[in-house]
Amino acid sequence: MSLTESQEQILDAAMQCISRDGIEGASMRSVAREADVSLGLLSYHFDGKEDLIQAAFQLACDRVYEVTLEAVDASDDPIDQVRNYVRGPFHDDFLADDYLALRIGLWAIARTDDAIATVEKSLYERYIDRLVPLIQAFDATVSATEGRNRATDVVVRQNGLWLSWARYKNVADLERGLSQCEELALGQPN
Numbered sequence: 001m002s003l004t005e006s007q008e009q010i011l012d013a014a015m016q017c018i019s020r021d022g023i024e025g026a027s028m029r030s031v032a033r034e035a036d037v038s039l040g041l042l043s044y045h046f047d048g049k050e051d052l053i054q055a056a057f058q059l060a061c062d063r064v065y066e067v068t069l070e071a072v073d074a075s076d077d078p079i080d081q082v083r084n085y086v087r088g089p090f091h092d093d094f095l096a097d098d099y100l101a102l103r104i105g106l107w108a109i110a111r112t113d114d115a116i117a118t119v120e121k122s123l124y125e126r127y128i129d130r131l132v133p134l135i136q137a138f139d140a141t142v143s144a145t146e147g148r149n150r151a152t153d154v155v156v157r158q159n160g161l162w163l164s165w166a167r168y169k170n171v172a173d174l175e176r177g178l179s180q181c182e183e184l185a186l187g188q189p190n
Contacts (some may be wrong), residue, residue: 010031010037014026014031014034017030018105023109027049028052068088072130082131082134082138089127103162157181158181
């Protein structure tokens, strides 16, 4: 998503409002106030609340994906790339309470809003589609189907880790869970 500085400022404010006040509390007026912009400027960039919320969630998803890809690029070793990819979404920025509230809000609204569900599904598919070739680079004998199954298993486990972290913030549990995700991706015994 290509954004102007004003759009990004507005979307950051929308994410803050959603995290703090929920979807219902993230009105156009409250977002404009949080962003320190006029309601007219906000309306110029976004057609309405639904458009704003969708763009905010898209930006949040894009940021997670970008950090995850940067983690992969930090190594040339195929095993480290898989491990870095699995751990990328759990960067400190994404373990913060405001991001966790946003992520849980995304999951909740995706159940009833098709546009948000599409944003969430897009992140899910991008994540899996990139993990499969990383798995296959580590082990060329892994079929596309097996790679996708492993990637899907990783995402299922990661989603549980998000919820567990949001509730309990237990570092040992998170680390053990991420190690299990690595093992799932690499096809190593648990």
